[in-house]
Amino acid sequence: MDTRETILQIENLKVEFKVGKKTVHAVNDVNLTVHRGKTLGIVGESGCGKSVTAHSILQLLPSNGGIKGGKILFAPEADGEVLELESMKRTGKEIRAIRGQKISMIFQDPMMSLNPVYTIGAQIMENLKLHEKIGKDEAKARIIKLLGQLGIPEPEQRYHEYPHQFSGGMKQRVMIAIAMICNPSLLIADEPTTALDVTIQKQILRLMRQLRDDFGTSVILITHNMGIVAEACDEVAVMYMGRVVESGTVRQIFENPRHPYTRALLRSVPVLGMDDGTELESIPGSTPDASIAFDHCEFEPRCEYACERCRGGFPQALEQEPGHMVRCFLEGGAS
Amino acid sequence: MTEKHQEHLLEVRGLQKYFPVTKGAFKRVVGQVHAVDDVSFYVDSGETLGIVGESGCGKTSLGKCIVRLYAPTAGQMLLRDAGGNQQDLMQLGRRESFATRRRIQMVFQDPYASLNPMKSIWTAFDEPLRIHGFGNREKRLEIASRMMEAVNLRPEYLFRYPHEFSGGQRQRICIAKALALNPEIIVCDEPVSALDVSIQAQIMNLMRQLQKEFGLTYLFIAHDLSVVEYMSNRIAVMYLGKIVETAPAKNFSTKCVHPYAKALMSAVPIPKLDVKKGEEIVLSGDVPSPIHPPAGCRFHPRCQYCTERCKQEAPELRPLDGNPDHMVACHLVK
Numbered sequence: 001m002d003t004r005e006t007i008l009q010i011e012n013l014k015v016e017f018k019v020g021k022k023t024v025h026a027v028n029d030v031n032l033t034v035h036r037g038k039t040l041g042i043v044g045e046s047g048c049g050k051s052v053t054a055h056s057i058l059q060l061l062p063s064n065g066g067i068k069g070g071k072i073l074f075a076p077e078a079d080g081e082v083l084e085l086e087s088m089k090r091t092g093k094e095i096r097a098i099r100g101q102k103i104s105m106i107f108q109d110p111m112m113s114l115n116p117v118y119t120i121g122a123q124i125m126e127n128l129k130l131h132e133k134i135g136k137d138e139a140k141a142r143i144i145k146l147l148g149q150l151g152i153p154e155p156e157q158r159y160h161e162y163p164h165q166f167s168g169g170m171k172q173r174v175m176i177a178i179a180m181i182c183n184p185s186l187l188i189a190d191e192p193t194t195a196l197d198v199t200i201q202k203q204i205l206r207l208m209r210q211l212r213d214d215f216g217t218s219v220i221l222i223t224h225n226m227g228i229v230a231e232a233c234d235e236v237a238v239m240y241m242g243r244v245v246e247s248g249t250v251r252q253i254f255e256n257p258r259h260p261y262t263r264a265l266l267r268s269v270p271v272l273g274m275d276d277g278t279e280l281e282s283i284p285g286s287t288p289d290a291s292i293a294f295d296h297c298e299f300e301p302r303c304e305y306a307c308e309r310c311r312g313g314f315p316q317a318l319e320q321e322p323g324h325m326v327r328c329f330l331e332g333g334a335s
Numbered sequence: 336m337t338e339k340h341q342e343h344l345l346e347v348r349g350l351q352k353y354f355p356v357t358k359g360a361f362k363r364v365v366g367q368v369h370a371v372d373d374v375s376f377y378v379d380s381g382e383t384l385g386i387v388g389e390s391g392c393g394k395t396s397l398g399k400c401i402v403r404l405y406a407p408t409a410g411q412m413l414l415r416d417a418g419g420n421q422q423d424l425m426q427l428g429r430r431e432s433f434a435t436r437r438r439i440q441m442v443f444q445d446p447y448a449s450l451n452p453m454k455s456i457w458t459a460f461d462e463p464l465r466i467h468g469f470g471n472r473e474k475r476l477e478i479a480s481r482m483m484e485a486v487n488l489r490p491e492y493l494f495r496y497p498h499e500f501s502g503g504q505r506q507r508i509c510i511a512k513a514l515a516l517n518p519e520i521i522v523c524d525e526p527v528s529a530l531d532v533s534i535q536a537q538i539m540n541l542m543r544q545l546q547k548e549f550g551l552t553y554l555f556i557a558h559d560l561s562v563v564e565y566m567s568n569r570i571a572v573m574y575l576g577k578i579v580e581t582a583p584a585k586n587f588s589t590k591c592v593h594p595y596a597k598a599l600m601s602a603v604p605i606p607k608l609d610v611k612k613g614e615e616i617v618l619s620g621d622v623p624s625p626i627h628p629p630a631g632c633r634f635h636p637r638c639q640y641c642t643e644r645c646k647q648e649a650p651e652l653r654p655l656d657g658n659p660d661h662m663v664a665c666h667l668v669k
Contacts, residue, residue, distance in 0.1 A: 169621055170621070197390055198389065198599060199617075226606035230607060265533065268533055268536035269532060270562055272560060272564055274564075282536035284537075
């Protein structure tokens with residue numbers, strides 16, 4: 001792994017959950033690369049494994065799930081050491097030193113992620129004090145400065161307020177402040193704007209772009225909205241049923257989508273200003289039950305180009321052009 | 336003018352819905368949430384009126400007032416009957432309103448919450464059919480089966496329970512259920528926002544197809560502008576309980592003139608690269624509280640073009656360039 005270019009590399013990741021007697025293969029053979037200072041978008045529908053992939057980076061999987069194979073390589077510094085996150089113990093010292101400091105995370109619902117009985121200042125302070133030896137006054141000054149940078153008006157006063165005194169968009173800014181206070185090298189944002197209104201979403205997306213540019217933070221942005229990908233990401237991975245079916249730069253994916261699922265996904269959303277007469281192309285059927293293990297391409301039952309070969313096995317990801325991977329028999333993938 | 340009004344299937348005039356804010360053991364009323372404040376619009380037979388706005392703008396309250404799940408505080412809701420007479424839904428007694436309730440049905444946002452998990456789909460279908468006197472069991476079963484087929488589900492599924500269906504299928508069932516009473520207007524409150532992207536397109540296509548087949552009129556409430564623009568003939572943009580702009584849906588994104596409507600349009604992420612979106616507007620701040628809405632124009636604290644007049648005088652909804660199809664409530668638009 002080239003640590004100068006790459007900050008995080010996931011190789012053949014496999015995550016399984018035990019649900020009753022069944023085993024759910026939530027993530028299968030996932031390969032992802034996050035480049036330094038870039039934003040990687042992971043898109044897919046609910047249940048496609050995008051959140052599980054992100055959570056497994058920080059060993060945040062629930063107790064009935066676990067990483068069953070593959071590697072997660074993390075290089076916080078260019079030319080520095082490479083850490084193997086998948087081998088760390090879930091509650092161990094090593095991973096705890098990384099969580100919130102080197103890699104932080106923002107969750108979907110800011111209303112649920114803040115503790116209602118502590119001031120927001122105290123909640124940001126908690127993360128800072130955990131990872132850095134820093135005096136109280138200095139810490140407070142740093143937090144207030146960051147709150148100001150994140151567009152919270154009157155940060156000195158807001159520092160002492162409680163979550164209920166903040167609106168949804170402001171709470172999400174506080175969540176970002178908690179995540180950013182230790183200057184992490186990687187920020188994982190799990191649907192950061194899904195619970196917010198479009199005008200607030202715009203503010204938050206702009207803020208995240210600014211963070212990437214000002215602090216040089218690499219970002220993994222998980223979303224189901226192709227519009228957000230076009231607006232905020234540099235690279236994309238499209239997931240379906242626990243596999244990355246296509247990945248590449250935003251330009252490659254939007255201008256030359258090769259996998260039938262990506263193409264269908266792009267055509268099934270209405271776009272502003274689109275002609276009223278055209279009918280949306282929908283993907284027939286619905287996502288299959290994740291607990292049923294497939295013995296062939298997962299998209300085959302819903303794919304309009306499915307042929308005999310697709311029922312024979314799993315296609316391997318094939319590089320179509322530099323950086324553009326597609327997992328489909330029709331695009332030359334071998335089983 | 337009265338002649339023209341006769342053509343509208345539903346006409347709403349000056350509709351208000353306030354919710355009291357109470358405090359203390361005696362539920363003293365200390366304020367009012369101005370959820371819907373003096374809203375007027377019309378819907379013609381067979382068309383789709385899209386109502387769009389951010390959370391808390393009163394779009395759901397408006398929908399619930401129209402199906403009378405909420406009793407409006409004031410205003411008129413005139414529904415045209417078969418003979419061309421207008422009936423004010425607010426003035427009707429229990430018995431008379433019973434018949435009109437059948438004509439306006441609703442589809443809710445969350446298909447997981449709107450079906451009773453203890454009851455089979457058939458039970459959910461049967462109750463309204465029985466109440467509204469749609470014949471004997473055989474007849475009712477026939478109607479329910481026909482509706483299931485209309486939404487591309489097998490009639491055998493009637494005897495299954497909600498947990499056996501996926502989100503998209505449940506939303507189809509909810510639509511079929513609303514259709515069963517042979518209504519004229521369906522109020523759809525965010526019918527696709529709880530669904531996955533690939534399923535949204537299925538439901539939207541189905542709704543458009545059913546509209547043609549049954550000659551339905553939709554009131555389509557949603558926060559997603561691209562969805563609303565795709566589904567509607569006309570669009571009304573709401574902000575803090577008021578309609579700020581109504582215009583034909585075709586090219587609404589480029590033709591809208593109200594600063595809020597423009598900002599809303601520019602905020603929609605577009606799944607295409609290198610799109611020219613005109614001026615990019617990022618609104619600062621949040622939507623103010625509907626308990627103490629700002630004086631004057633409700634949008635003025637967030638509006639970049641705000642003038643002294645906007646702070647004092649609330650703008651009326653006026654036709655733009657004398658075009659009655661395109662109404663704007665803004666002092667700055669001539």
